[in-house]
Structures are given as C-alpha cells and as structure tokens.
Amino acid sequence: MKRRFFLLSLLTTLILQAQEINSFPKDSTINLEQTVISGQYNAQSVKKSIYEVKVISQEMIERQAGNTLADVLNQTLNMNIIPSSSTGKSTVQMFGLDAQYFKILVDNIPLVNDEGLGNNTDLTQINLDDIQQIEIVEGAMGVEYGANSIAGVINIITKKGGKNKFDISATLQEETIGDEYNWKNKGRHIQSLKIGHKFSDKIYANLSFSRNDFQGFFDDKKGKNYPNNDGLRGYEWLPKEQNAAKAFVQYKKDNYRLFYKFEYFNEETKYYDPNPTLAPNAPTATVDYFGKDRVYTTDRIYNHLNASGRFRKAINYDVSFSYQEQKRKLKSYNYEILEGVEHDVNKFEYESRKVYYSKGMFSNFINKNDYFDFQFGYEIDQTKGFASTSAGEFFQKPIERKLGTYDFFASSEINLNDKLSFRPGARVMFSEQFDKQYVMSLSAKYLFGKQWELRAIVGTSPRLPNYEEMYSYFVDVNHNVQGNENLNPEKGVSAFVHLKKNWYIGENNSLEQKVSLWKINLKDKIDLIVVEESPLKYQYRNIDNYDVQGITYLNQFKVHQFSGGVGFTLTGIKQDIDEAVAVNSVKNKYFYSTQINANVSYTLPKTNTIFSLFYKYNGAQEQFVLKNNPSNTSEQILVKGKQEAFNWMDASIRQSFWNKKLSLTIGARNLFDVKYLNSSSGNDGAHSQGSTSILYGYGRSYFAKLTFNLGIN
Template sequence: MCFSFVENTIAQVNDTLQKKEKVNDLEEVVVSGQYNQQSVDQSVFEVKVITQEQIARQGGNNLADILNQTLNITIIPNASTGKSGVQLFGLDAQYFKILVDNIPLINDEGMGNNTDLTQINLDDIERIEIVEGAMGVQYGANAVSGVINIITKKSTSKKWEVVPYIQEETVGSEYNWVDKGRHIQSVKMGHNFNDKLYANGIFTRNNFNGFWGDKEGEHHLYDDGKRGYEWLPKDQYTVKSLWNYKTDNFRAFYKFEYFDETTNRYAEEVRENHDPATDLTYPVASDEEFSSERIFNHLNINGKFFKHVLYDVSLSYQQQKRNVETYNYRIRTGEKFDVASFVYESRKAWYSKGNFSNFLPNKKSDFQLGYEVTSINGFASAISGMYSSENIARTLDSYDVFASSELVFSDKFSLRPGARALFSSNFNTQVALSVSAKYILDNGVEVRGILGTSPRLPSYEELYTYLVDVNHDVRGNVTLNPEQGTSAFLHLKKKYKVQDWYMSSKLSGWYMNVKDRIELAIINQSPLQYQYTNIDKYNAWGLTFTHAAMLHNFRVNAGATFSGVSQVMETEEDYNDDYLYALQLNTNVSYTVPKWNTTFSAYLKYTGPQYQYVQQTNDAGETVLFRGKQLDFSWLDATVKKSFFDNKLQATLGARNILDITSVNTTAVSGGAHTDAASSLMLGYGRSYFIKLLYNFNF
C-alpha cells in the first residue's frame, strides 16, 4: 500500500517534523521475516506497513475494509455466502497466508490461507505488515504470493484504559435502527497491574443486516423471486483477552479469542399453500442458518539465554467449526419446523513455532534456526453437497525445520540466504529456498532483491470433491502433488527533500511462476467428466511505482501497477500462452487542520480492464478459446476524523464507494462443470455512509 509505505519512510527523514506533528508511529518497526524487531529501513525484506492511525482514518472494522485500496490486492466479495476473498498478484487466497502475531490463523477452509477477511476485526490492531513474494522459508507452505501479518497491541502507557466505541453505517441507501444497515458496538478494558504485567479484554459486536436491493426480506409472502436478500445478513460477536508479562530480557504473552458468526440464507422460492375454502395462503420456505465459531489460543515466550542468544517460541491451539441448520419456515407465524442441524466443516489445530538467532556476538554475521510443527484434524460433511455420502475426516501433520544466515558485509550491503525442509504426513518432502539482499547506493537509493520459493498444498475440495449425479461428474484427486511457486522481486527506493517537501519514491519489479497448478480438467468427453489435476502453468510479471510527498500537514500518495499474466492448461488443444496485461492506479490525500484537530482524507483506486482466455462453445458445438474481458472500475472513499476534549473523544465521518459501484460486466470467467459463466461480477452494494464515535477513558 503506497500510503503506508510513505508514512513509514518519509517520516524517518526528519525527526524534528516527527515531533512537531506528534506522530508516534513513524519510526515503525517490523517483525515479519526478521530475526528480531527492526525498523523498516534496516529490514532486508521490503515490508509495507499499515498503521493503527491509518486504520482509524479509514474507519475500517475488518480486514476487507482496509485492503480494498491496496495496490496488487483485489477484494472479491461473495454476496451469496457473505464472505470476502482476496487476490494478491492475481493469485487467490490459497496462495498467501494471513498471520496474527506471526502464526497462521485457522478458518473455515484452511490454516492461514483461504481466510474470509470479514471475519478478522481490527479492534486490537497495532499495525498490519504486508510482505510480497514467496516466503516459504519463513512461513512454510502456501506462502507463494506473500503474507499479511497482523500485529496486535500488547501494552498501554496508561494505568487504566477503557475505550468504548459505536459505529453506524448505511448499506447502500438502506438504514434504520432495527433491520437495515450495519451496527457495531465495542468496548476495550486494559490495566497495567505494575510495570511488568498488563492485561486487557475486548468485546465487539458487528451486526450486518444484509443488503435488500430489489428483494423484500425474510417475511415476504409471495413466490415471485423477491424473498430474501441480495447480500446475506450476518451477526458477528468477538471476545478477546490478553495477558502480557515482560522484564528487560524476557516477555511472555497469552492471547485468547472467541469468534461467533451467524449467516442467514433465505430461499427465494415460497410455497404459498393457497386454501380455496378460505382464500388464504399459508406460505412456507426452506431456509438455512450457518454459524461459524473460532477459538484461538496463543502462548508466546521470547527473550535471551546464554546472555545473547535470542529465542521466540509460540504454542497455539485453534479450532474453527461451521454448523448449518436447515428448516422449513412458516412465514406468517415465524415458526420453524422440520429442523435439522449438521456440522458442516470443522478444523482443530495444534501449532508450534520456534526461532533461535543471535548466536554470534559480532554484528557482521548471524544465523537463525527454527522449527514449525502443525497438526490439523479436519472434517467436512457430505451435507455440503461437495462430497460423497461419507463424511470426509482427515489429519494433516507437518514438521518443518528451517535455517537462514545474515551476512553484513558493510553498512551498505547485507545478504540473507535460507532454506526450509517441509515434512508432511500426506505429501512427499518439500523444499523452500530463498535469498535476500540489501544494498545502499552512494546516492542514497536503497536496493532490495528477494528470490524465494514456496509450495502450495492441495485443498480439501481438490482432494476429496465428489459431485456425481445425473447432471454432474466432478471429482477430487487424492494423488495430487503440491504446486511449486517461485517469485523474484527487485525494489529501488529513495527518500529525499525538494525545498520544504519530503519525498519518497519506490520502483518495484517482480516475476512469479507457479508450476503443477491444480485445475479442473475434462478427463472424459462422453459422458462428460471433470477431475482436479496438476496441469496448469502460471507466469506473471509486473512493475509497481509509488511516489509520495509531505509538506507540513498535507500528504499525497500515488501508485501504479502494470502487470501481465500468462496461464496455460496443458489439456487444452488450442491453448494460448500470451501474456494478458492489466493496470491498477491508486492515490490518497490527507490534510490536517491542527487548530480544528481534524484530518480530511480521500482514497481512490482504479482497476483497469482485466482479461482471461476462457473456453466457449460456438454455434457449431465446438469448444473454442477466446479472450474474455472484465470492465474497469474505480473505488472512492473519503473520511473526516476529528478529536475533542484533549483527544478523548474521536469522531469519524465517512463515505465508502462514493462512485456507487455495484457490479462490473465480464466475459473473463469460465463456466464450471455444467454451469454457465457469470456475465457480471458483484463488487459492492452501492454508496454507503458511516459515523464512528470512540471515547478514551484513560487514567
């Protein structure tokens, strides 16, 4: 994200300006991929940082709210499930990891990957770190395109902190206090028992009443296709607790989180049950209620032994369970009957990771040793419709060891090679390699190069799908091999001053390659049969340029990405491996009026047309390949944030999706097995407005 990069690099140019503006997050430290906490400038990796202040200015409550304006990231909401997925460099959420305090977060479909961004709220976030490119050595399998590491707050400068807030938001033009709009309430309580022990607790409710659009909600009585919602309603509850103990050479923290989400799906079809004798109807519909529960435990200890050797060890137990309740619903009376409940998906995971570094007392070289152990017991029910009549329960155990060394040849040049061996109970041994380098030129230009690899393990769906009936024959493949991803990044960055303007510019070039990509392929024409198999090749390259300027209380940031993607399925007789090109632009501006204690901000992102080769049946019944196109669109947000009563009360007013985008036409989507391709892609529910009020009872 170009604005996060700027606020953490430009600001380091001038310490006087930092003090003048009272910005305490400009000397930002990062932990992602580091031996220990380092400043952004010292890091061998290029780490983008989104600070707590930036999150507050955007009025973001979950990860989808914040990442929507980020270059190279595309948020993909799903109105029919209520989930929001994400693409990074054109690769979907299977190819990157979401971490919380350096450990992968469990979810309905994976461990770290395939995460629903709307299920990650930001009520205790200190910063978000984004590292692009294959990070297999540092974070193991499925970190092909990068990682997003959420760092949580673990201390306060006050004896007591009590921070409640509320946020009210329209959903498009829809809003009331009862059954329309988005309603958020949260309270945080923290206490420093002494200079060593801190604890807090957080409760948050996020109530999204769905987007009605042309629908009439759950109480609609007629079979005219208008019952239900265009975007499903859902209710989220989150409870968190933290205990943090620290001394000069030791720290331990324990984090607990309980997350509960309920999503309702209301059928369009209504059985009106007309009674001729009374000329009355007794309408009934068949509905579903999905509930997701996540339990997250994380114990971390870090410090020194033998006076200088650093250790950082985490132990985590996580569980996510998704239930479904199916029932018939008498709409007039609100009565449920024929109720049946099932465990839809479930995952339990034991996880531990340890890093050990600073073995050598000199500052010219060091090495790191580490391990990562994961045991996942997964379950998917046949009631999901994706599997055979038998439920799918499998255990995946992985045991990784990794090592890297850091060689500091001078103040200008350092190098870090690394390797990881990945041992698994289900797949052959995998290897991840990386080498990173940093060099500072005489003119102050910082050069960083990163070359890395990471495997991507097959998912449950790819391994065990069994959709076989009179209309479908789609099967998984338990013999699938892990995909192999490789990436190379080169970053050039310079900070400088032009008159009173503080400037920062960065040019990044990148190349990504994924071999043995898993896709659905036709294995038999008559009868038509599909199976997941390792047949695809994926290549992508791109250039990203970001520039920022800051003058006193005014900041402006702009960025552009030009990228090309080539994708080939080996089973296609008439394939085309040409690169298809796309453009993204973003900019944001902010201006602070000190005497008003007010900051005005605006964020704009343009996503240009996107292309993909897709198969289509022509009038002669032949399958041909053509270049599909998704039309371009722009996303504009704006906020005003003002503080009152010596910064105790903070009010944020904002508008999202000011250009009122709802969907974009596309021919760049392939149809599935026996399903037609979609003609449009839903992106949002229109222009929305919000107000957030937060009060700090700190003493």
Template sequence: MRIVLLNIFLFTTTVIFAQVTQKSDSILPEKLEEVIVTGQINPQSVSKSVVEIKVISRKDIERQAGNTLADVLNTTLNLTITPNTSTGKSGVSLFGLDSQYFKVLIDNIPIINEEGVGNNTDLTLINLDDIERIEIVEGAMGVQYGSNAVSGIINIITKKSSRNDWDITAYVQEETVGSEYEWFDKGRHIQSLKVGHNFSENFYANAVYTRNDFAGFFNDRQGENYDVNDGLRGHEWLPKLQQNTKALLAYKKENFNLFYRFDYLNERIERYNETVDLNENAATATTNPSALDEIYTNNRLYHHVNGTGTIFKKIAYNVSVSYQEQTKDLERYTYRIRSGQQENIEEGEYQSRSAFFSRGTFSNIINTSKVNLQLGYELTNEKGSGSSLAIVIGPESNEVTQKLNNYDFFAASELQLTSRFSLRPGFRASFSNLFEAQYIGSLSAKQTLGDSWELRAILGSANRTPNYNELYTFFVDVNHNVQGNPALKPEKGYSAFLHIKKRSTLANSAIRLKNKLSFNYLGLQDRIELIVVNQSPLAFQYNNIDRFRAVGVFSENEIFYKNFKGQLGASVQGVSKVLDSNTQSNDDFLFNLQLNSNLAYTAPKWNTTFSVFFKHIGKQQQFVEKTNAEGNQEFVQGETEAYSWIDATINKSFFDGAFITTVGARNLFDVTQVNTTAFEGGAHNGPPTQISLGYGRSYFLKLTYNLSL
C-alpha cells in the same frame, strides 16, 4: 492511453528523484519508524530490513474507520477484494493469485479458516479492534512462513502493552447499506468495548468485545416475510451477525516476555430462499406460503501462547504454541411465512477444521558484526472433515476425518558484507505425512547508496499444498460427480522482486518525499485445477495441470508537507495463465492497470483530519474456455469492466482525544456491479454476466470514547 499516463507518471517520479535537494536523515523532522517483526531475524526498523515491508499503522486504520481487515485493505495497491453475495464471504487476490496463495497471520501465527491454516482466509472475519499495525510482505516468503506464502503474507500485530494504568475504549458505529437504513432491521450496526489494565509494571491484560450486525442488502428484494413467489423474497446480500471476544494476558520482566491470547468468533449468516411454495388448498381456496431457509453458523476458537527472551545472554528465542479450531454448522428448516413458525428442522456440522501449530526461532546463533544466523522450526498438525462443495447433513452424511501434518525446519542468515551491502540467504526443509519432502530457498540483498537511496532484490520460493477440498472432496450422487485427488502434488511457486527507494526533501526540508519503484515476477508450476476426467457419465477431479506467470512494475510514492500527507501508487501487472498445459491453450500475458491514492490533511486548530481513499481497477482480461458455434471448446479472451472506488472520512477529537467522532462515506462513485465475459463455459457469443462489488454509496457515523488513567 492508460499505459501512456503510467509512463508519464513513472517519468515524473524519476525526475523528482533527480531534482530534489538531498538532506541528511539526522535533520529531518520525521517521526521515528516503527519497529517491524515480520520476516526479521531480530525486530528492526523498516529502513534497516533486508526484506521490503509495507506497514499500515493504527492511525491509518482509525482514519478509515475500518472494522475488519477487508475494510482496510480494500484500497491497497496490487490487492483486489471481491465480495461473494451468495455466501457472505469475501474473496481476495494479490498479484492475480487468489487467497490460497498468500498467508494471513496474527502475531506470526497463521489463522485457521474453512480451508485450512493461514490461506484462503475470509478477511471479513478478522476484527481489528486490538490491532497495533498490519505488516505486508509482497512476494514468496516460503522460507520464513512455509507453504502457501507464494504471493506474500499479511501479518497482523496485536497490542500487548500500555503506558497507562487503565485504558477503556468504547465505540458505536452506524452505517447505511447503500440508501438502506433502519435502527435495527436495515444497515450496519457495530458496538465495541475494550478494557486494558496494568496490574503491575510486569503484568498487563486486556479484553475486547465487538458486535458487528450487517442487516443485509435488500435492493429490490423483500426480506424474510415476503410471501409471493416472484423471486423477490430474501436479500441480494445475505445478512450476517458477527460477535467477537478477545482477551490478552501479558507478562514481561527483564529479558523475558510471555503472553497468552484468546479469540472467539461467532458468525451467523441467514439465507432466505427466493422460491416460495404457496401450498394452495383448493378446498378452502387458501394458501399457506412456506420456504426452505438456511442458517450458517461459523465458530472459531484461537489460543496462542508466546514466549520471547534470551538464552546464555546471547541467543534470542521466540517460541509460539497455538491451538485453533473452526466449525461450520448448517440449519435447514421449512419457514411458514405468515405464522413465523419453523418446521422440519435439520441441524448438523458439515465442516470442521482444527490445528495444533508451533513455531520457534532462535536468533544470534552466530552474531558478529558481519554475520547473524537464525534457526527455526514449524510444526502443524491439521485435522478436518466435511467439504464446502458437498453440503450434506442428516443421515446421508458420511464424513471422513483426514489429517495433514507438516514438520519444517528453516535457517536464515544476514551477512553484512560491507557497511552498505548485506545479503540474506535462507533455506527450509518441509516434511509431511502426505507429500514428498519439499526444499525451498530464498536470497535477499540490500544496497544503500548515500543516505537516501535503497535497493532491495528478493528471490524467493514457496509451495502451495493442496487444500482439504482438493484432496478429499467426495460429492457423488445421481446429478454430481466431483472428487478430490489424494495423489495431488504441491504446487511450486517462486518470485523475484526488485525495489528502488529514495528519500528526498524540497524547500529546505519543508517537503519530504518517499518514492519507490518496483519490478516483480511470480511463477507457478503444477497448478491444481478441477477438470473433466470422464465425459459419460460426466465426472470431475482435481489434477496438477496448470501454469501461471505474472510480471509487473509498480510505484508507490509519499509526500509530507506540514499537516498534509499524500500517497500515490500505480501498478501494471501482466498475467499469463495456461488453463491446461496438456492442450493448445493461449499463454499470452494480459495486462491490468491499478491506481490508488490516500490523502490526509489535519487542521490542528479544529483537531480534525480529512481523509480520502481512492482505488482504480482497470479493465481485466482473462482467457477462458467456451463453446463455439460448432459446439467445440476453445479459448477466448474475456473481459471485466474497469471501475473506481473512493471513500472519504472526517475525524475530529474533543477534550484531548477523550471523544472522537468519525463521519464518512464509502463508495462515493456508487459502484454496484461490473459486467464480465471472463467466465468459463457458456456460448462464445453469450451475454456478459455481472460481478457484484458493492451495494452503492453508503454513509457512516462512529462515536468513540477513550478513558486513560
């Protein structure tokens, strides 16, 4: 039934393409497009880019009252975010590939995280208070952004200037967590202050501080001071406190721009053990309940210096140098519940990552009306110790520091073959201290038909280098044997996308339409998987054994009418996973439907905007390895239930935008968990498990004060 509905939707879109009245762009009362920088030889508008780019504007972020990147991307088409209640992190997938396969960048610089640089990023750790816009490219971008950009990239563009002498923004945001809220001990509490100042016409600076206190989700749990051993102590979702400090210094003069950006994040996650030791004293008939609790502390430092300008009044350069580090500390202690005392405290750093990164592009090397050539380099020196799979602190810890260095050189050229047809070939060579040299390429093409049709075809490749855990994990004791594999090869990824876009008008240009129909293919070879390498004693090791393919079609459509803006999207993606290419496993394509919508209406007399954000994830299927009735392993088809998510906000401004109030509700359908049989292991006919997606319907109020002088 859903496939039939999708066919009707796509057919309707095609009919709209054919029937609407064509108008010249020059007479459209349309706001000028934002200049984009992601994957471009020179900054340019979205319509002129050979690469297809999706832009989330600052206004979209504010309408959604999004504080972290996870808040904003939750309803994005083809992208699925899944929280992990046991770690406090948030997992994400794009076109069926998890976050190891796409890169998260800030101003074109990959951001460090527990697993390395750029990929596998926890989106809840990225604060958006100084963000100008978010640019998303779907498909392999290995030539421009190197390894791990297999399914796409997310580039966060920060604000670096202001038209005003002074800008001061302060806000508080209070949210319920499901039905739970108290002023301090329950709910979500956010405070932020941002100050920006133009010291002169050439020098600008700003600073931001944000505090985001998530008090956890109790549900039927009883919190830290519960002293009964019935499994109800602690939280269903772990409490965490994030504090983020940012600063920017920017200088510009004629054809030279320079900025320095600093970012410090501190995150504290508290895990209260559900098991309570009663410590009974038979002699006195008393108890002194205690529990073994843990506190995880993440610290991330980010430094970025960037310079742009021209050499010889011709060659445009853009050079960045960045140093980043992230550490994770663990504190374990015995908590005496009734007295509140902490005893037997163990503290240690069990995970550390640091990286020196530099990226430079030199454009207009050849710059004629037909040809533009860009050359570039990337340098990554990454160092790490510890593994999230083997948390050991104290005297038993025997961590070894390892290094991963990459030296990349790339070239891209835009060829304007005719006034309507352009090509963009690209090539990258990557050299590493651990792997053989890698060579990847890309070819993009753009064709315009008249003033309203745009066709883009993009072929790209990107490899995924093994992460630190896959290379160096060593977790061996009497109960475990899980080891990395330094002999792993990078996974080989490639993709093909075709985008058909059309701009149209109806009713004498009163209604404007933007329609896009896209087809995609992604593939992976030598995919890395943790497999059994010895049955007795049982031992696991990472190896290159898997394959992955994804095919799909998706459509994204926008309509503008007076003060109304609507966006509607639909996607059908088929994924084929070979769990072990050395065995007889099923490689059939399993399909999934996604729908999304974003509606906004502005009432000018009230200075108020009403917004609705909707996402539907259809039933998801996956082949998994399970034990049958005879005790043998076989591949069976598991399923995860469908669900829908909807948020709604009302945004009202007072006194020409000096005060802004945003009220809203998240997860109006009250989604908490979905059933799934798509997990490995267990019996063939075992009961389904549950995946936590949300903590129920919640409400928020955000009060913002803006002062511009």
C-alpha cells in the same frame, strides 16, 4: 487516466525537489522508522530490514474507519478484493494470484478458516479494533513461513500493552448499506468495548468484546417476510452478525516476554429462500407460504501462547504454541412466512477443523557480532478436518482427514559492510501426504548513499493441494466431479526487485519514491479438467503453467499539513494448459491489467481536524477461462474472459475532542456508487454460470464512528 496519474506524480516530485534538500534530523516527527517484525530476526526499523515491508499504520486504519481487513486492503495496490454476496465472504488476490498463494497471519500465526490455515481467509472475519499495524511483505516467504507463500505474507500485528493503570475504550459505529438504513433492520451497526489493566510494570491484561451486525443489502429484494413466489424474497447481499470476545495477558521482564491470547468468534449468516412454496390450508380456506430457509453458523476458538526473549544474554528465541478450532453448523427449517413460525427445524454440524500449531525461531548465536547472524527454526501443524454431505455440492459422502506438516528452516544474515547485506535461507518440509519438499531463498539489500535503497529477493515456495482438490466427490446422473489424492504440490518461484529513494526537506517534509519489478512462475498448477469423455468426468489434475509479471511505481509524500501518495501498477498474467484443452486461443499471451491509487490527507492545525480522501482505479481484467467447447462438450477450450474496469473512492473527516479522549469520524464509502460489474468470465465447466454481471458492492454508503478512550492512573 494514466496521463493524469503521471502528471500528478511528476508535479509532486518537482515541488519537493525544488526545495532545499537537507539531511534528516534525528528528532523529526516524520515516521520513517516504523518497527516491523515480519520476517525479521528481531524487531527493527523498516530501513534496516533486508525485506521490502509495507506498513499500514494504525493512523491510516483510523482515517479509513474500516470495519474489517477488506476495507483497508481494498485501497492497496496489487490487491483485488473478491466479495461474495451469496456467502457474505471476501477474499483477496495479491499480484494476480488468489489467496492460496500468500498467507494472512495474526502476530506471525496463521489463522484457521473454512478452507485451510492462513490461506483463503475471509477478510470480513478479521476486525480492526485491536490492530497496531498491518505488515505486507512482498516476495517468496517460503523459508520463513512455509508453503503457500510464494507471493508474500500479510501479518496483522495486534496491540499488546497499555499506557495507564486502566485503559477503557468504547466504539459505536453506524453505517448505511447503500441508501438503506434504520436503527433496527437495515444498515450496519457496530459496537466494541475494551478494558485494559496494568497490574504492574511487568503484568498487563485486557478483555474486549465487539459486535458487527450487517443487516444485508435488499436492493430490489423484499426481505424475509415477503411471501410471493417471484424470486424477490430475501436479500441481494446476505445479512450476517459477528460477535467476538478476546482476552490477553502479558508478563514482561528485562530479557523476556510471555503472553497468552484467547479469542472466541461467532458468525451467523442467514439465507432466505427466494421462491417460497404455496400450501393450501383446507380447514381455514387460506393459503400458507413456506420458505426453505437456512442459518449458517461459524464458531472459532483461537489460543496463542508466546514466549520470546534472550537466553543467557546471547541466544534470542521466539516460540509460539497455538490451538485453534472452527466448527460450521447449519440450521435448516421451513419458515411459515405470514405467521413467523419455524417448522421442521434441523440442526447439525457439517464442517470442522482442529489445528495444533507451533513455531520456534532461534538467532544471535554469535553475540555482539554486527556482521553475521544466523537463525534456526521449526514449524509444525496438525490439522484434523471433517466435512459432511452438507458441506457443499462437492462433498457427497462424509470426509474426515488429517493433514500434517513438519518443517525445519535456517537462514543467515551477512552484512559485508554498512551498505551491502545478504540473507540466504533454506527450509525442508515433511508431510504425511506428500514427498519431502525443499524451499530456498536469497535476499539482498544495498544502500547506495543519499537515501537510495535497493532490495531484491528470489525464492521458492510450493502450494499444497487443499481439501476440495484432494477429497471432493460428487457423482450423480448429471455430475461426476472427483478430487485426486495423488495430486502433487505446485512448484512456485518468484523474484522481486525494489528501488527506493527518500528525500527529506526540513523537519516536516518528505518524499519517498519506489519502483518494484516482479515475476512469479507456477508449475504443475492444479485445475479441474475433463478426464473422461464418455461418460463425462471431471477431476483435479496438475496440468497448468502460470506466469505473472509486473511493475509498480509508488510515490508517498508529506508537505507541512498534507500527506498522501499516488501509485501505479501494471500486471501481466499468462497461462498455458496444453494438456487439458483441445483449443488454446490464448497460448503464450500475457493479459495485462492496471491499477492506480491515490490518497491525500490534510490536518487543520487549529482544530487538528483530519480530512482524508482515498481513490483506486481498478482496470479491466482479462482473464483465462476454461470452458466446454460448444461444438463438442467432451472437449475443453481456453479462451479470454473480461471483467470491466471501475473506480472506488472513500472519504472521511476525523475530529478529536477533550484531549483526544473522544473522536468522531464521519465519511462515505464507494462514492462512485459501484454495484454490479459486467463480466464475460463465466465458466461452463462442471457447472454453468450464465450470469454476465456480478454484485461487487452495494452502492454509495455513509458512516459515523464515535470512539471513547479513557486512561486512569
């Protein structure tokens, strides 16, 4: 596999270098001047950014016809999607770290979710209908974005304007789930509608609605109406339906812009008891079958008010205010299967979060200075959370807590000349729960000439303990698992170096190659460990040291009607938990894993038909597993686990009609038919997990997406 990758990469390079290398013409159609906002003082091109920013464009998203953010990130290097068939959620790992170590933002604002603000976000709850582009900044973003961002940020930039007086867009998408599909109760069914109106050159507004109906994955299960007590009732992958309504209004003048966004999101996930009970019915001499079924509902309200511009032709400002609220509700009932009747219905709210958030950034204090600029800013959030005893097995009593952080940060951008730039920065973090935290970073950019670019960043960012780690409490005759309100924030430091070279050959051909090196170190990492041997008791403690290092090579090209890229990454992870274990068989060892990805598109000139292929190889992952010692259950040991390698491939064909008013995309996902992955990483800690395989995908599926765009002036 590695040999094929390097041969393909070398061949691409030689073909392009064999052609005459010219300077890049200013009017070229090659889109190498993408504008980014993540971590910037002002919106500017990727090349001018002192940070290394990867952009996933709207065109790339449309080629993949992804339903959610998980579909797009699944093809991205240094990211591993972690789906859960039992909850319907999907999270993502980045540079070998889980989703607690980077933030997912929408227009620079963290999104409230089940487990926090901006971290551990469920990717399936972020649809892609209104996305302009996705920006991924690699490296410590603690100064710009605060805690829990040692690996970087993923910033989703939404569309904020229209070209015509009226813009109407409608989408219909049908997709199989493996080989399961019909119009009613199998497959995935997606609809969306957006209407935008430009009232004047200054005022624009739009309304949109979307629905994503995932009917679940049966596999060997028999669905809702199967009565037998043999474990086959229900679904392998839980069905869920999502509905989202959005509103946007913007006022824009010469030197300032004001916009307001609103979103209401609703999700229903349905669980069906796999082992229904039998109840004899004496009067009728029959048997009734009952399943203890549940419906989990998530309701989220998102408000975002933003003002940006220039004050008195000098100071740039960008200030956001956001109020977000999320409630999770449970409906439990006994379902009489043969009659289709719900009995003993019980509805209640079991988890909620309310967030008050504001962030402001101010720069350009020295007007008309190309060599020096600095920025001051603040970031404040107040999160009030509630979890009842039904929030999960780790909450045995109702918990209501308030978490607040108050941050102030500053940085300066120093351009010594046209080639060399530096950006030092610092942030101080005040919290109601923890001691004052300090964050620092230093970034640098050097342009060598001949299109060579070097970027580097070193910085820190703590990770704050989450609700479960601080406040969980579950004690009975078989369990004793407790949170720890005395936990300290984890300490993280990371360093990233990126070397990039661009070649421009004529007006329509280009090649970009990049090598990245990185290292991330975490101290006082939080884990669940044994704190008392008799009786056995578990508690979250700051005990781990965790280290990640790696190298990535990327090659992107455009040759006439072809475009695409190939990439390779090698990631090593080391973990030491000497204080927590009796035996550490993997001390001071790095476990390495590889990823390879490739994508290629061809545009048929006469019809403008786009053929696209996306491939990713996810190598075997050796993992650190903290387990009970089989010979002494009061001791824990750190051993090696492993998840098998797999290949993932998607393909699509996209065709536009009627002057691009109508477009049709057809294709297939998961062409290698991945379903179950073998894993030896089950954790025999507080709860045993004896399964040796996990459900990762639901097999090869096919889709068709029809989009209608109409502009009226």
